[in-house]
Amino acid sequence: MAEPLLRGIHHVALICSDYPRSKAFYSGVLGLRIVREVYREARDSWKCDLEVSPGVQLELFSFPGAPPRPSWPEAQGLRHLAFAVADVDAARAALTARGVACEPVRVDEHTSRRFVFFADPDGLPIELYEA
Incomplete structure (x- = not known):
């Protein structure tokens, strides 16, 4: 191969x-x-x-x-940026303490891994994925 x-x-x-x-x-x-x-x-x-x-x-x-790039509604191209974290709850709590609005933690139905989304200053969706 x-x-x-x-x-x-x-x-x-x-x-x-x-x-x-x-x-x-x-x-x-x-x-x-x-x-x-x-x-x-x-x-x-x-x-x-x-x-x-x-x-x-x-x-x-x-x-x-x-020019700005729309994030919503979802369009073709880059959908979001994802970072691996050890503990999604701890990472979400740290971001919230720093003033970052985060969505509720969810579970990936295919992998059973936990993840959470938030946005950067330009509205780009960012995901923290527990890995």
Whole structure:
């Protein structure tokens, strides 16, 4: 059997409407470590690389005038971003204490795993999945 073409997810890129607010949310509220941050003058754009786990990053971009992307009703394309957590109740409680509105915890009917949804500052649905 041939070696798989893909080795894993390296990064997910997000364009945010308010760069400082999103950077504070992902680094401060969610606790992702800032790996590097650069200003790209030719594009009048910031880029921030945040470490999700070893070898996996979230890239935040600012692009002046970028149009909003609807999250509701659900449209084709990226549906949501999901992070693995050890304890969904503890993670939900930590987010709630930091002022993040979370949905009730649910159970995946196919895997019996627990999960919860909330939104980032631009309304992107984020899932915490107990793994």
